[in-house]
Amino acid sequence: xxxxxxxxxxxxxxxxxxxxxxxxxxxxxxxxxxxxxxxxxxxxxxxxxxxxxxxxxxxxxxxxxxxxxxxxxxxxxxxxxxxxxxxxxxxxxxxxxxxxxxxxxxxxxxxxxxxxxxxxxxxxxxxxxxxxxxxxxxxxxxxxxxxxxxxxxxxxxxxxxxxxxxxxxxxxxxxxxxxxxxxxxxxxxxxxxxxxxxxxxxxxxxxxxxxxxxxxxxxxxxxxxxxxxxxxxx
Amino acid sequence: xxxxxxxxxxxxxxxxxxxxxxxxxxxxxxxxxxxxxxxxxxxxxxxxxxxxxxxxxxxxxxxxxxxxxxxxxxxxxxxxxxxxxxxxxxxxxxxxxxxxxxxxxxxxxxxxxxxxxxxxxxxxxxxxxxxxxxxxxxxxxxxxxx
Amino acid sequence: xxxxxxxxxxxxxxxxxxxxxxxxxxxxxxxxxxxxxxxxxxxxxxxxxxxxxxxxxxxxxxxxxxxxxxxxxxxxxxxxxxxxxxxxxxxxxxxxxxxxxxxxxxxxxxxxxxxxxxxxxxxxxxxxxxxxxxxxxxxxxxxxxx
Numbered sequence: 001x002x003x004x005x006x007x008x009x010x011x012x013x014x015x016x017x018x019x020x021x022x023x024x025x026x027x028x029x030x031x032x033x034x035x036x037x038x039x040x041x042x043x044x045x046x047x048x049x050x051x052x053x054x055x056x057x058x059x060x061x062x063x064x065x066x067x068x069x070x071x072x073x074x075x076x077x078x079x080x081x082x083x084x085x086x087x088x089x090x091x092x093x094x095x096x097x098x099x100x101x102x103x104x105x106x107x108x109x110x111x112x113x114x115x116x117x118x119x120x121x122x123x124x125x126x127x128x129x130x131x132x133x134x135x136x137x138x139x140x141x142x143x144x145x146x147x148x149x150x151x152x153x154x155x156x157x158x159x160x161x162x163x164x165x166x167x168x169x170x171x172x173x174x175x176x177x178x179x180x181x182x183x184x185x186x187x188x189x190x191x192x193x194x195x196x197x198x199x200x201x202x203x204x205x206x207x208x209x210x211x212x213x214x215x216x217x218x219x220x221x222x223x224x225x226x227x228x229x230x231x232x233x234x
Numbered sequence: 235x236x237x238x239x240x241x242x243x244x245x246x247x248x249x250x251x252x253x254x255x256x257x258x259x260x261x262x263x264x265x266x267x268x269x270x271x272x273x274x275x276x277x278x279x280x281x282x283x284x285x286x287x288x289x290x291x292x293x294x295x296x297x298x299x300x301x302x303x304x305x306x307x308x309x310x311x312x313x314x315x316x317x318x319x320x321x322x323x324x325x326x327x328x329x330x331x332x333x334x335x336x337x338x339x340x341x342x343x344x345x346x347x348x349x350x351x352x353x354x355x356x357x358x359x360x361x362x363x364x365x366x367x368x369x370x371x372x373x374x375x376x377x378x379x380x
Numbered sequence: 381x382x383x384x385x386x387x388x389x390x391x392x393x394x395x396x397x398x399x400x401x402x403x404x405x406x407x408x409x410x411x412x413x414x415x416x417x418x419x420x421x422x423x424x425x426x427x428x429x430x431x432x433x434x435x436x437x438x439x440x441x442x443x444x445x446x447x448x449x450x451x452x453x454x455x456x457x458x459x460x461x462x463x464x465x466x467x468x469x470x471x472x473x474x475x476x477x478x479x480x481x482x483x484x485x486x487x488x489x490x491x492x493x494x495x496x497x498x499x500x501x502x503x504x505x506x507x508x509x510x511x512x513x514x515x516x517x518x519x520x521x522x523x524x525x526x
Contacts, residue, residue, distance in 0.1 A: 070311075096314070097350070132355065238450055238451055241450065241451030242440070242454060245451060245455060249434040252437070253431045257436070263407055266430065268421075270425065270426045271412075272422075279406055279407075280408040280411070341417065366387055
C-alpha cells in the first residue's frame with residue numbers, strides 16, 4: 001500500500017534532519033571501552049591496555065588523556081596514527097591505599113574534536129587489615145600500653161621485619177598471635193609525661209618472594225582539649 | 235466540637251499553604267526537596283552552625299588544593315594517605331566532627347576517604363559535605379572590584 | 381489567675397514562634413537534626429523539615445487568638461507528645477541526637493536528654509493546664525451568643 005503523497009515529503013525531511021543531526025562518528029574506534037584488572041594482595045601495580053584503531057580516512061592525533069585519579073598512569077607509544085593504524089593506550093594502575101572494587105574513568109581527546117570516555121575497574125585484594133591504626137591517650141587517662149592488631153590476608157604468609165617508632169620515647173614491640181602466622185599484636189607503651197604523637201612504621205615481608213611492604217600506624221598522647229577549629233564563617 | 239475541628243484544620247491548612255509557598259519561593263527549601271543530603275552527608279548551612287569543633291578535610295588533588303580550599307582544611311587523598319594522615323591525627327581531638335569534601339556532588343573520593351577514616355581509624359563523627367567545594371564557593375561573597 | 385493564664389499563653393506562643401522562625405531561617409540545620417533521630421524514612425525527612433516549622437508558627441499565633449486557642453493548645457500538646465516520643469526513642473537507642481529545637485543545634489547525649497525531656501514535658505503540662513482552664517466549647521458558644 002503506497003503512502004499518501006502528503007506524508008512522503010515530511011518523512012524524507014525528517015530522515016535528512018536525523019542524519020544531519022548525528023554527531024560526526026569519532027574516527028578513533030576502541031576495541032572495548034572498558035577494562036578490568038585484578039590486583040593480588042602482594043602486587044603494588046597492575047597493567048592493562050585499551051586497544052584502538054584509526055577508523056577514519058585522515059590521520060588522527062591524540063591531544064589529551066585525562067585520568068580520573070592519580071592512580072591510573074597512561075602511556076602511549078606515539079600520538080599520531082595513520083588511517084587504519086592500530087594503537088594501544090597502556091595503563092599502569094597503582095592501587096596505593098585502595099581496596100576492593102575501584103572504578104574510575106579516563107577521558108581521551110583527539111584532534112577531531114571528539115572525546116572518548118574509557119571505564120576502568122580494579123578489584124584489589126586487601127593485603128592487611130587493622131582493628132585500628134590509631135591509638136591515643138586522653139589527658140588524665142592512665143598511660144597504660146595500648147594494642148593494635150594486624151591481620152594479613154589468607155594465603156599471604158608474612159612476617160614483620162622491623163618495627164620503628166618516630167618518637168623513640170614511645171616503646172613499640174610486636175608478638176605473633178594465634179596459629180595462623182598471619183596475625184600480629186603491636187604494643188605501644190607511651191612515655192609518662194610527654195605530649196606528642198609518633199608514627200610507627202611496620203616493615204613487613206610478604207610471601208615466598210619476601211616482597212617488602214611498609215605500613216604506618218600512629219599513637220598519640222593528647223594535650224588538654226583546646227578550643228579546636230571553629231567552623232569557618234561562610 | 236465542630237468549631238474546634240474547624241480551628242485546627244484551619245491552622246494546619248494555613249501552615250501547609252505557607253510551607254508550600256516557602257517551597258515555591260525559597261531556593262534553600264527547593265534544593266532541600268530536590269537534592270536532600272544522605273544520612274552521612276551534611277549541608278554547608280548545617281555544618282557552619284555546628285556547636286562543636288570542626289576539622290575540614292580536602293579530598294581533592296594537590297593542584298586543586300593549592301588553587302583554593304576551605305580555610306584550615308587538611309588535604310587527605312588515598313594516593314598520599316600515609317604522609318597526609320599524620321597531620322590529621324596530630325590535629326584531631328576526641329569530640330571533633332570531621333567533614334570531608336571534594337569537587338561537587340558526583341565525586342567519590344570524599345566517600346572513600348570518609349569510609350577509610352571510619353573503618354581503619356574508628357572515627358565516629360565523619361560526614362561528607364553535600365555539594366563539596368562547589369557548594370562552598372557558591373556560599374562565598376563575590377569579592378567586589380576595587 | 382486570668383493574668384497567669386495570659387502570661388503562660390504568651391510564653392508558650394513566644395517559644396513556638398521563635399523556634400519556628402529559627403527553623404525556617406535554616407532548613408538545612410533542622411533537616412540535619414531530624415536525620416539524627418533516625419525515626420523516619422529518609423525521603424520523608426525533607427518534607428517534615430519544611431512543614432513542621434510553619435505548623436509551629438501558625439500554632440503560636442493561634443494561641444494568641446481567642447477563637448482558636450483551644451485548637452492551638454491541642455496542637456501544642458500533640459506536638460510535645462511527638463517530641464517527647466522522639467527524644468525517648470533516641471535516648472533508649474543510645475543515639476547521639478541534635479536538638480534542632482531553636483535553629484542553633486545542640487548535641488544531646490547521655491544526661492543531656494533529661495534536660496530536653498523535662499523541657500518538653502513542662503510545655504506539655506502548661507498546655508494541658510491551659511486547656512483545662514479554657515471554657516469548654518459549649519460555654520464559649522453560649523458566651524458568644526449572649
